[in-house]
Amino acid sequence: MEDRSHISPTATLLFSCPDQKGLVAKIANFIYSNGGNIIHADQHSDVAAGLFLTRIEWQLEGFNLRRDVIHPAFEAIAQPMGANWQIHFSDTIPRIAIWVTKQDHCLLDLLLRHQAKEFSAEIPLIISNHPKLEAIATQFGIDYHHIPINRDNRQEQEQKQLALLQDYKIDLVVLAKYMQVVSPWLLQQFPNIINIHHSFLPAFAGANPYQRAHARGVKIIGATAHYATEDLDEGPIIEQDVVQVSHRDEVADLIRKGKDLERVVLARAVRLHLQNRVLVYGNRTVVFA
């Protein structure tokens, strides 16, 4: 996991509510009057939506509220504002399940970054609809569950997937080239799912984006990390990046170049999520980077 051992634990508030006067003051006062030292604060107002969104991180050292009291104490302030909010503690390490099919580049990239302590998370579980990548799981000492899915057994197999998420106390699912749709019911039960799509969405949503990019003769290709939603490739976008291509690049070259994009775009999105820097509202994200 990310090495933050030199940093004392922090609390991070992700907060949104209808815009109104005094929001910053009220939240800052709550933290200050309880002895907290703010180390990061950022806010955004979506004027059209009339919405205020903020991320505030403060040191727990010297903060006078016990952790189990923070929630009810803050709710007393947030409730009159009509707010949606979450508070995360930096020493509560999130647990990730990675779902894959047969391609290994995103999986290996995530595992190596985890090993290099780029992520403050644990990765106890890999789920796949294919047996192919089990050796990688073994190498990294991670449990691998092969749950094949077809048209007839989807509901039943997704029940198994959900059960595993619960058994392993998973906080975040990363679809690292998982070439299956996830059913709406499962997304409702477990909404924290990040997907990587191998195109610059909304261009080339759906299947075979590199083939279609080649056929269209584009001069730039991209990759998009987004939260999974019921509408395929329509979820809130967290991160995108692109790379130049030319007429010399055949489909195989687009795939090769695209893999480098997929790796970094997915890794950046996972890191932003783990650092509680992403706030979703409607189909959009605010990324407090």
Add this chain to the structure above:
Amino acid sequence: MEDRSHISPTATLLFSCPDQKGLVAKIANFIYSNGGNIIHADQHSDVAAGLFLTRIEWQLEGFNLRRDVIHPAFEAIAQPMGANWQIHFSDTIPRIAIWVTKQDHCLLDLLLRHQAKEFSAEIPLIISNHPKLEAIATQFGIDYHHIPINRDNRQEQEQKQLALLQDYKIDLVVLAKYMQVVSPWLLQQFPNIINIHHSFLPAFAGANPYQRAHARGVKIIGATAHYATEDLDEGPIIEQDVVQVSHRDEVADLIRKGKDLERVVLARAVRLHLQNRVLVYGNRTVVFA
């Protein structure tokens, strides 16, 4: 026009034909045996299409064929190969018509680049469906023709546009934010038309791309220069570029940032075309940059 006065005139061949052995040798021999010195040669093979495409530029100084003989002499070689080809002389200066509506940023950018000698071309004609930008034409000493178009008079007005292109001996039309479709019949009569679309095609083809990019919450926006074809925003892409945006960018910011993209992407495409670096085949381009 671009200052190439220090360079002796050159001929540039753009050539494509079914792939076969000896193409490079035959073309290079034609030039060499007539005393020409090749200063640029690039080729591409589209293996899937079985097509060979090349751009070869050579100095006319010391070339022993008279210009009026070059065409028939080369046709004798090209015809057996089943080739499509054009030869351009660098001292035959192409003539551009710029078509605009009300936005001036691409128009001004093209005119200032022309003034700075970035383009080897003349710009004698501006056509608009609005009177708004006439003062700019006046300032730069360019004829401005206001040809309003509505649903009822399109055919008749496009006849006037075509007549102007012929009167002014125009080689290339640049749609510099011309917010009108161009009818198929006109495109058939005059196919050399470059358009700038204010999105990263194929994303957000059609109207209001910035509004739609904002609504979708993308993290990158783009612009695309392409040859105009009957299918709106579906023509062969010459150049694309992108810029990062964030949740802080409202539609007005996307428009502002996008203008910088539109300017440079259109200018690059026009320059590539004027230097005879773009070969179209099917709905794709080879850009010998």
Add this chain to the structure above:
Amino acid sequence: MEDRSHISPTATLLFSCPDQKGLVAKIANFIYSNGGNIIHADQHSDVAAGLFLTRIEWQLEGFNLRRDVIHPAFEAIAQPMGANWQIHFSDTIPRIAIWVTKQDHCLLDLLLRHQAKEFSAEIPLIISNHPKLEAIATQFGIDYHHIPINRDNRQEQEQKQLALLQDYKIDLVVLAKYMQVVSPWLLQQFPNIINIHHSFLPAFAGANPYQRAHARGVKIIGATAHYATEDLDEGPIIEQDVVQVSHRDEVADLIRKGKDLERVVLARAVRLHLQNRVLVYGNRTVVFA
């Protein structure tokens, strides 16, 4: 100037002080208790430097302090914190002087952006050590002062420059390819000067960066906008951008491509400065973008 007529006037605080608890709360309370509505707040802590820096913008509509009282009232809060701070009102329009030599591309770009209302500023003054660009000043209705400088008359001529800045009540000088050093004494008298350097600093500081980039065989070139300081090309960097080049690009191509960079990088830096988004400390900037 930038069209913000639909937005009610705002005050923007740029603030830095030694890091300590309660800073956000105290500042937010000052604004809230006086009836202000914060529309933008961002902060940064430089842990190594032990410094807290923030930008807070709030609406003046409904704010109960008279403008002439805001300064002394806030000083009462800021002084015990040991803070450096400025407050800017969005309806006090800053006045820019552009200094040029012979190249017109940055000048024209700034003037056209001003005309397109991308900048909330007035541009009443152009100063040049050459007469060449006077026609552009005339065209845009701006006063042009030709102040030739050589080794012998520098001090005397810079006195004239400073007098002009004072006469025209200039707030910001933009060196838009002004190919002269500015003396330390003048920088002390007038420190708000933004320069554009045609390289990716610290690479190729000093003269002829494109020639040297070509000689070094780099694959990317850049441009850098920074505040001018006594040490040439060593001032705090506001904005940088780059573009790919290849072995095909001769020095003239680097210059041409570089101009596009210079234009956008300088324009972005000027806009960030005018929006009071740049805080300088030491030789660094915080850009609250």
Add this chain to the structure above:
Amino acid sequence: MEDRSHISPTATLLFSCPDQKGLVAKIANFIYSNGGNIIHADQHSDVAAGLFLTRIEWQLEGFNLRRDVIHPAFEAIAQPMGANWQIHFSDTIPRIAIWVTKQDHCLLDLLLRHQAKEFSAEIPLIISNHPKLEAIATQFGIDYHHIPINRDNRQEQEQKQLALLQDYKIDLVVLAKYMQVVSPWLLQQFPNIINIHHSFLPAFAGANPYQRAHARGVKIIGATAHYATEDLDEGPIIEQDVVQVSHRDEVADLIRKGKDLERVVLARAVRLHLQNRVLVYGNRTVVFA
């Protein structure tokens, strides 16, 4: 190794000589008259240096010259031109040695790309001045030689390094974060060495580039892959790339972001070299990409 099993073997000529008429014709004729089918040809003229450089690749299937005759046959043509040239056969697989110290990210990246068949090469040897990364070598089944170097034993240890390169028949050395200088005598004995430097050269040549980039307050960082030469970080540049940073990025963030750059920039350079797309002349490269 890169999977080119579907492609018949090719020969690739890398060629440079003083510019003169008929070069393309003579080389193309040599290939065509012997029955070869050119599948890639690109050329460059450095006008200032009076130099012609080309890369030509043709299929060996149907080529009538035996491989052992190609060299002397072509030398008969090349010698009168005063040319430097090499011919590589695509089914002669180059052998790479990777040199590392303690950082594993570039090493792992190269090995995983090799495993994914992105490189047409064998990697039989890893040399390190530290024992740390031996486990990775073991995992991938590659010999690992630990050759510690200090001020006193450099000459002697470099003799061992060179002997290993000879024993393993190494064609290319990749310095994948090898934190030691390589002595001039060794570079003369073995000049095919690619290094990755963790800055945008020539900015921040030498030690601690990320620390210095942070201190300078740059807004973009980079990485550079170049051939190693006697002058540290002064060799011919093959590939560069950059990424945006901000005031929020501490040195650790620059290092983390930089690693992603180092990985892709080094991998691209190695791939370009292996595909014989890089021609060095003076301190510059032509990259026929």
